[in-house]
Amino acid sequence: MTVKKNGQTLVFSNPPAVLATAAVVGPKEGEGPLSGWFDVVKPDRLLGMKSWERAECKMVEEAVTLALGKAKVAHKDLDFYLGGDLLHQIITSSFAARSIDVPFFGLYGACATIAEALCLAAVLVDGGFATHVALASSSHHDTAERQFRFPTEFGVQRPVTAQYTVTAVGAAVVGPPGKGKMQITHATVGRVVDYGQKDPMDLGAAMAPAAADTILAHFQDTGRAPESYDLILTGDLASVGHPLCVELLRRAGLVLDGRFVDCGMMLYDETQETVAGGSGCGCSASVFAGYLARNLEQGKFRRILLVATGALHSTTSAQQGESIPCIAHAIVVERSG
Amino acid sequence: MTVKKNGQTLVFSNPPAVLATAAVVGPKEGEGPLSGWFDVVKPDRLLGMKSWERAECKMVEEAVTLALGKAKVAHKDLDFYLGGDLLHQIITSSFAARSIDVPFFGLYGACATIAEALCLAAVLVDGGFATHVALASSSHHDTAERQFRFPTEFGVQRPVTAQYTVTAVGAAVVGPPGKGKMQITHATVGRVVDYGQKDPMDLGAAMAPAAADTILAHFQDTGRAPESYDLILTGDLASVGHPLCVELLRRAGLVLDGRFVDCGMMLYDETQETVAGGSGCGCSASVFAGYLARNLEQGKFRRILLVATGALHSTTSAQQGESIPCIAHAIVVERSG
Secondary structure: OOOOEEOOEEEOOOOOEEEEEEEEEOHHHHOOOOHHHOOEEOOOOOOOOOOHHHHHHHHHHHHHHHHHHHHOOOHHHOOEEEEEEOOHHHHHHHHHHHHHOOOEEEEOOHHHHHHHHHHHHHHHHHOOOOOOEEEEEEEOHHHHHHHHOOOHHHOOOOOOOOOEEOOEEEEEEEEOOOOOOEEEEEEEOOOOEOOOOOOOOOHHHHHHHHHHHHHHHHHHHHOOOHHHOOEEEEOOOHHHHHHHHHHHHHHOOOOOOOOEEEHHHHOOOHHHOOOOOEEOHHHHHHHHHHHHHHHHHOOOOOEEEEEEEEEOOOHHHHHOOOOOOEEEEEEEEEEOO | OOOOEEOOEEEOOOOOEEEEEEEEEOHHHHOOOOHHHOOEEOOOOOOOOOOHHHHHHHHHHHHHHHHHHHHOOOHHHOOEEEEEEOOHHHHHHHHHHHHHOOOEEEEOOHHHHHHHHHHHHHHHHHOOOOOOEEEEEEEOHHHHHHHHOOOHHHOOOOOOOOOEEOOEEEEEEEEOOOOOOEEEEEEEOOOOEOOOOOOOOOHHHHHHHHHHHHHHHHHHHHOOOHHHOOEEEEOOOHHHHHHHHHHHHHHOOOOOOOOEEEHHHHOOOHHHOOOOOEEOHHHHHHHHHHHHHHHHHOOOOOEEEEEEEEEOOOHHHHHOOOOOOEEEEEEEEEEOO
16 A cells, blocks of 8 residues: 655545535624625624524534535535534534534644644545545634633733634535545645744744744645645734744745735735734634635636644643644645546 | 445454554552553652643653654654643643654544544554554643642542543554554544533533443444453443443443443542542543553453543533533454454
8 A cells, every 4th residue: 555645745646525615704704805705704793692602613513514515415424524623622613513413523723723624534535434524613703812812892902913813614525536626635734833932912923933844844745836826825824924934934945926825814904903814713714615615616726725824822831831832734725627 | 445434433444553552640540450551650740840731741742752662663754643632722732742743633532532543543544644653642630620620739529420530641653554463443433422411520421321322333333242342441431420321221222241341440449539430531541551452462352442432511611501512432452463
């Protein structure tokens, strides 16, 4: 048996299809530049539920149901559900898995979770362990802010390096090679990288070295040039972290042009007061499941490299003065055929 | 391509080997009935570190290093590290992954994590995506108790249904079929099951239905009889949950005899004041990596079914009055050849 791995990069010999995706977002995300690309924009963040946590779970269930419907995959034909989110013990994903009611793998990769899930879904399908795998990654502004920072009701002022946790879910259904309009061809699995940054109000700077590490590994492993991709997207480095990543890559000899962008900088415009930009497990997940997937399906993009980025700290580690270990996983998604 | 899955059960056509395991435990676990089966018993729970969280991380690093050494797998030949633990944002695993320094998949399955990790490691190897995968699952009494219940210094009295979070790590290295003395032949991936139990001081009762669900699925999918296994072990249902699981299985027509035991009931004896028994991600992980692996290697056991059990709640969900969704994943490990 041939090992389908070169360095950190898995090469899918029979690229699993992305049969369908769905993005469900909150009101603020629905007012941003990518508004038209999402499946559902919610008018408020509570959705009539008794807690924000329930609202986030509801959005995940809706996104997964939508994606399964678009993919025309019935519940009985769904082998696994993979999910992760920012909340302690990933309760959003676990509670959503209760109603999705198929064998469940819980994942934690912070804001890199969507790429971890797409990678493992592709592994399960390409390895012959599954026919259809559903996955989702989510975040919710209020559930995350009160857990990691301050309850939003406090109105605490944020430093300029801080990012705004998005209210958004990205879901996808991965299936057999040759089906659907998109396929996953490669996954570069990240190592944990930590340059000693300790400020949880500046996660972009903490994550930039992890993103650069995975991007460099990807191009070395595949031997590709940046021009192989229509877009190369970091997950949520935002306006402080993305330029740092550009600089780290430049020093390593890799110069990326205007095709190198960041999902956290694409979700909002400057009038929306999100300080450095968006972040959260739903950030790159919803940009992928909305904007990127639609443009791949419509043939505007031929191939993209999504480098989802995650900061793997907790409030405990931050309060204990530990630095912030970070990770980035890269996924190549291209138009089929 | 044949799908290697029947119902919820993956069947590994070329069973990946468990090349080596290592169990590192705390002092209390080292005084229990399984004492002689662990690789390292620590004399205290702080290990000279400045925080219990650092001590837990140190124990994980030590267990993984030990397992890699026993397996004679060099760092350059290690493809992936898979890890999970109980702490918010799985900081133990993420910080350990920083020093292990290979591509990392973060997992969250609560106390079922060891089985989730063994399953995904086997998937990666059997699917041809990796040659060697290291994995670990850990818990630490003081880090978990202060996060989920009360700081241990408070000396809060515990109800009789409560379990005692173990200080323990179980690590393993999974590798190519035909190597080593143990192999993973099947994995039954659990669904999230929730019977509406809301008391986080009685997790055994919450998890029992999930364990029964996965055990029934396993025997239905494989067509095997319980006699196929020398031992069938739940993870940490302990003395309240295990009899409930026995009863749920009996009502479903499956009567298990004395070979049906629980890792949480094996780790301590009645003099150790652990109330209902042990729990935590390190519970079934250390029983597997110590007692079970040694007995499989020595030929005393021919084949075991480990049904690791996890409660997927958080303090947030408990405080919001939500019930406790649970999961159980089952792994078949047998002596090779």
